[in-house]
Amino acid sequence: MIQPIYLYGSEVLRQVAQPADLSDKEGIRALVQDLKDTLQASDGCGLAAPQIGVGKRVVIVDGTVMADVYDYLKDFRRTFINPVIISESEQTCEYNEGCLSIPGIYADVVRPSSITVEYYNEDLEKVTETFDRFACRMVQHELSHLDGHVFTDLVAPIRKKMISRKLMNIASGKVGARYRTKLK
DSSP states (O other): OOOOEEOTTOGGGGSOOBOOOTTOHHHHHHHHHHHHHHHHHHTOSEEEGGGGTOOBSEEEEEGGGGTTTOGGGTTOEEEEEEEEEEEEOSOEEEEEEEETTEEEEEEEEEEESEEEEEEEOTTOOEEEEEEEHHHHHHHHHHHHHHTTOOGGGGSOHHHHHHHHHHHHHHHTTOOOOSSOEEOO
């Protein structure tokens, strides 16, 4: 079911998400389907459970929407349940990011160039996988939401000053988006 996406300023985006109960297979399946439906309706490339108001450690990424720019993402879809970054590269890269919870704002963010993540997939199988390039960027961005962080937390101080008014407007509900949103 399509859920509203919680906007910057919502408390749930600043809370550390709790592990999903792996014994609740139906609950996880329903949450993953809600994330997929909501992501598809919003034209994003990733979504974390806190962004739909659920404080659980569940994330989906869908690189297929970026395949016209990054052809290696044409089949890249992942569901991460209780993910843990077990290593990250010392090498970093910078990329201009945006977020469905912060519509209309984009900023350069420096993150590790590659990461290795241990997680449970949609079939509740334990997986360890290494990501690089734009796939790594998408995964890191979404995993940040599970720890109560948004991408604007990582921008350069001068850029943060430049976007502070826009962030305040979003937090007060003065924003438009093509998808359903909520502020709480």
